[in-house]
Amino acid sequence: MTQQIQAAIVGTGFMGSVHARAVTAARGRVRLVVGSSPGRAQELAEAVPGAEPAGFEEALASDVDVVHLCTPNHLHYDMARQALEAGKHVVCEKPLAVSVKEAADLADLAARTGRVATVPFVYRFYASVRLARSLIGAGSRGPWLLHGSYLQDWLASPDADNWRVDAARGGGSRAFGDIGIHWCDLMEFVTGQRITAVQAVLGNAHPVRAGRPSATEDGGVISFRTDDGALGSLVISQASAGRKNRLWFSFDGPDASYVFDQEKPESLWVGGPHANRTLTRDPARAGGRPDALPAGHPQGYHECFADFVADTYAAVRGQTPDGLPTFDAGLRAARLTQAVLDSAAADATWTEIPS
Ligand SMILES: NC(=O)c1ccc[n+]([C@@H]2O[C@H](COP(=O)([O-])OP(=O)(O)OC[C@H]3O[C@@H](n4cnc5c(N)ncnc54)[C@H](O)[C@@H]3O)[C@@H](O)[C@H]2O)c1
Known part of the structure; x- marks a missing residue:
């Protein structure tokens, strides 16, 4: 994949903004923004050039390459599972899930689908x-x-x-x-x-x-x-x-x-x-x-976050960056x-x- 990587950001709070900025810095493009309501999605989309508000299912059905999950913790499991099953690469905020079983299911699903699946242990x-x-x-x-x-x-x-x-x-x-x-x-x-x-x-x-x-x-x-x-x-x-x-x-x-x-x-x-x-x-x-x-x-x-996203996207392109969480x-x-x-x-x- 040599063309620009296209991303959807899910969650429009503190981390939604951090991810959106990092995607741009990593030379990707934020195409879609999903919020807890259409209004919240619109707010962040207006702040990111070229981005449009969308629903979660719409984002999964779209041709974006990577879905970034920046929602409260209890939503990570279902959203990450659905995104992997839809064939997306996934960046899921920490904690990956709120139980060991859910986290193990997601790690297993990521391995089976062969998608790039990362967690921002950004330090x-x-x-x-x-x-x-x-x-x-x-x-x-x-x-x-x-x-x-x-x-x-x-x-x-x-x-x-x-x-x-x-x-x-x-x-x-x-x-x-x-x-x-x-x-x-x-x-x-x-x-x-x-x-x-x-x-x-x-x-x-x-x-x-x-x-x-x-x-x-x-x-x-x-x-x-x-x-x-x-x-x-x-x-x-x-x-x-x-x-x-x-x-x-x-x-x-x-x-x-x-x-x-x-x-x-x-x-x-x-x-x-x-x-x-x-x-x-x-x-x-x-x-x-x-x-x-x-x-x-x-x-x-912010620079650490951009480097983390750049390495995630390098992995999407088939490279193996050192130390990718x-x-x-x-x-x-x-x-x-x-x-x-x-x-x-x-x-x-x-x-x-x-x-
Ligand atoms: N890696 C890091 O350094 C780091 C730092 C801070 C937070 N986090 C993680 O990021 C995640 C988000 O934290 P935050 O501080 O941004 O919280 P936040 O409360 O600022 O933002 C969460 C957002 O998710 C939205 N949301 C809720 N339900 C939704 C839904 N169904 N669909 C779409 N959006 C929905 C909320 O409206 C809110 O805008 C958490 O899991 C947190 O642990 C990671």
């Missing part, structure tokens, strides 16, 4: 993250202590509400299912290690939120072990005042330790036994793309989420992750 696309991955991969002794946090404050107020707060729409886990899975995906991607067991304590800043008892967690503390014998700990929260989107990790080894902060993504701190270094992103050195901005022009979330990564996240919920429900019992 994989920071050049500093790729640099950490290549340095760890080249080292002889990997990190043995993997720790970090993912903290936000958009649910800090007891009045803050959103569809994610409703377990029927967001899923049985909120903070872990929404942001913890990003951290775990990133850790496994960077280190090449896999979490084998978790011990989770989940909790709430507010037992009552927006007038209803909180059914899902505002945050948690998770210990884990990996298949390489490493120990880990992760703190997650959506109610930490002042923390906007602070995804932070430190992967520590006897020879080198690596620290990344998503809010300052231009640099990677590398600790050594005799000297520490702060490496500044250099497109020529790691993660560089032909159209990457030169160092000194900071790379941000597929529905298998979405299934992995669903398994981790279920293990965290099971561990927390069993008073922080160590719970194994099925491989």
Whole structure:
């Protein structure tokens, strides 16, 4: 396929706009926009040159190549299944589904149909993250202590509400299912290690939120072990005042330790036994793309998203881009989420992750 890839965007909220912008930046074309109502579809379509509003069935019956699903979590399963069955390539937002069974069905369907099926674990696309991955991969002794946090404050107020707060729409886990899975995906991607067991304590800043008892967690503390014998700990929260989107990790080894902060993504701190270094992103050195901005022009979330979509579209064209997060990564996240919920429900019992 050499012609321009044509896309339909489903869902017109925060991520619908991010995907639409990324499609254009990746030199694709947004042809159709599907919203929760014709009016919502019209609003986003008017903001994207050349796009038209459409219904979901209409989008599936059209000749668009890729369907981007940017809807609330409980809708992902049915929509992704229908899109794959209609022969479309699919980009489905995380979490891929709200149960392991649904995520496994989708990963299986994607494999059977042979369609490209990806999940935007988009932090994989920071050049500093790729640099950490290549340095760890080249080292002889990997990190043995993997720790970090993912903290936000958009649910800090007891009045803050959103569809994610409703377990029927967001899923049985909120903070872990929404942001913890990003951290775990990133850790496994960077280190090449896999979490084998978790011990989770989940909790709430507010037992009552927006007038209803909180059914899902505002945050948690998770210990884990990996298949390489490493120990880990992760703190997650959506109610930490002042923390906007602070995804932070430190992967520590006897020879080198690596620290990344998503809010300052231009640099990677590398600790050594005799000297520490702060490496500044250099497109020529790691993660560089032909159209990457030169160092000194900071790379941000939108650029990562455009690179993710560009790699998804390269896969649609038959290429095999390195590190593309597929529905298998979405299934992995669903398994981790279920293990965290099971561990927390069993008073922080160590719970194994099925491989
Ligand atoms: N990958 C990331 O970094 C990242 C970041 C934020 C959100 N997300 C994911 O993106 C998804 C959307 O989150 P958001 O923050 O954009 O939420 P949002 O509430 O801003 O947008 C969701 C949109 O879906 C629309 N919608 C609801 N039902 C629909 C239907 N039946 N058909 C079409 N549209 C429908 C709503 O009207 C709304 O506009 C979630 O699954 C979330 O977890 C991913």
